[in-house]
Amino acid sequence: MSVQERKQRERAERERLIVATARELAEQQGWDAVTTRRLAERIEYSQPVLYSHFRGKREIIGAVALEGATEMAAALRAATSAADGPRTRVTALARAYLEFAARNPAVYDAMFELDGGLAFANEDTPPPLKDAFAALLESLGEVAGDGVHPALFTEVFWAALHGLATLTRAGRLPPEHTEPRVELLVARLAMV
Amino acid sequence: MSVQERKQRERAERERLIVATARELAEQQGWDAVTTRRLAERIEYSQPVLYSHFRGKREIIGAVALEGATEMAAALRAATSAADGPRTRVTALARAYLEFAARNPAVYDAMFELDGGLAFANEDTPPPLKDAFAALLESLGEVAGDGVHPALFTEVFWAALHGLATLTRAGRLPPEHTEPRVELLVARLAMV
DNA sequence: GTTCGATCCTAGCATCGCTAGACAAGCAAG
DNA sequence: CTTGCTTGTCTAGCGATGCTAGGATCGAAC
Incomplete structure (x- = not known):
């Protein structure tokens, strides 16, 4: 054997x-x-x-995406665990997310822009993807505010981060004012 | 002649x-x-x-994108002009934006996902694109809140809408709860 | 040492974006 | 009306893409 x-x-x-x-x-x-x-x-x-x-190029992209999801989850948890207080954690999370997207553009594309043939938001979603979302939920859930479902809040906050990440990288948003954008986002969305 | x-x-x-x-x-x-x-x-x-x-396929995509930008600007203005009060206007704007993206996915892709060879966020940006951003700015500027630059606020709000639009269409977000997401976004970001 | 199955490569298919060069249609000059 | 030229269009083809069929090769097992 x-x-x-x-x-x-x-x-x-x-x-x-x-x-x-x-x-x-x-x-x-x-x-x-x-x-x-x-x-x-x-x-x-x-x-x-x-x-x-692999069945094709698509599945290779998918494999890179899964690898990226694992790393992103780890990066987000590392950033948030070093911060105390919900507000600080959310700011750290947002910065870590955007930094990950900026430093690993190809991986970020594999995860969210390209078709890697992966299932999202259902029971077939691979564990690394679910875990990355869980990492977001952990810090964002505690600032969702009263009467707002944590998952819903996480989706909206995540969408905002994703929008900032992609629009910036595609040249749709000038990259200079990333920091004030993050601060505004956290100040308005997060309920301390 | x-x-x-x-x-x-x-x-x-x-x-x-x-x-x-x-x-x-x-x-x-x-x-x-x-x-x-x-x-x-x-x-x-x-x-x-x-x-x-056209110089190539790219420019054809760019032409579709410009056409789409013009239509989107018109759709946004039509939706907001029918609403009175800043808050209602912003909600109408957000709904109109997401509906445009959902009903014209290929055009939306041409505008924001694909490379149409267009310049963004600088002096070479074609007028239709500037005008579409202006249409966003018109309604969003009035709810930016004190001490927040209207353009910065518009960028953040736009990024959030863009994130919702793309993540939903790519199957990253379940499409059922679009409406509560919009409501949450407006409730938190817009300062009445 | 021989057989046989797994493993890998050469070669090729259909399709892609894009272009060179042949060809025809239509106008101006004689 | 004919001739020549410009303008416009098409046929044919290039290099590159994702993917696959079929043959060659190599190593394990008897």
């Missing part, structure tokens, strides 16, 4: 390599540059190997 | 046909289905004709 196990290990290792390479390439040159040929060349295998791991 | 004028008119007419057809095809089957070949076939001309009007 040891032989099979070794092969499985190597296969899993190669799969990680594919995802990591795709992510790296996307961050360096954008998702348009992530073609199956270039990706295959970088991992030093031929194209069809990719298709023995 | 009459001959030249007629030709110019016909050319302009054909250009409108291209844009309208691209938009129609995109709304019917998504932007992925808008290929230069299919588009050429629908307007009953050959592919290269498209390139005598």
Whole structure:
């Protein structure tokens, strides 16, 4: 059985390599540059190997998105756990969210802009995505205000963050005034 | 000169046909289905004709985006002019914005998700885009609150609407609770 | 050592955006 | 009316894309 196990290990290792390479390439040159040929060349295998791991390019994007969701959840929790008081936590959360989006644009795209073939907002949603939303909910739920459902509040706050992140990165909003925008958002939405 | 004028008119007419057809095809089957070949076939001309009007597919998307911006500005103004009182106006504005995005998904994509090669948030921004932002500013500026720059407030509110629109349409947010989300957003952000 | 199955690669398909160069239609000059 | 030229359009093709079929190769098992 040891032989099979070794092969499985190597296969899993190669799969990680594919995802990591795709992510790296996307961050360096954008998702348009992530073609199956270039990706295959970088991992030093031929194209069809990719298709023995993933159904297609789409699933590779999805894998990057899941990886990103895990990291984002961790980043959000790290930022909020260092802050005390609901208000400070929400501000830290908002800043961490936007910073994650700005520093990992390709990953953020994989999560929210591109089609990675992932299910959202239903029972088939993969755990990392649910957990990322949970990380938001943890800090945002406590400032939802009386009579407002925490999940609903989280959705609205999240949408605002997502809007700021995407519009800024796409050049629709000048990037200079990010900080005052965050402050305004927190000041108005969060009920201390 | 009459001959030249007629030709110019016909050319302009054909250009409108291209844009309208691209938009129609995109709304019917998504932007992925808008290929230069299919588009050429629908307007009953050959592919290269498209390139005598536009530099490439990108510019066609940009043209659809501009058309959409004009319509959106009109829709927003129509919705707000029928409401009296700042608070009612803002609610009407938010609903109109989200409805426009939901009813014209391909146009909304052309405006904000796809690359139409348009300049944003600087002096080169085409008039229709500036005007659409102005339409937002007209109603949102009056509820910015004391000491808050109207443009900054508009950016934040707009980002929130954009986030709701895109996340909902991409299946990231369940579409059922759109109305309470809008109400929460207006209740918190707008200072009556 | 031989067989056989898993693994991987070469080669190719259909389609994409875009362009060069041939061709025809229509106008101006003789 | 014919000739020549400009203007407009089309056919054909390039390189690149995602994806796949079918053959070659390699290693494990008897």
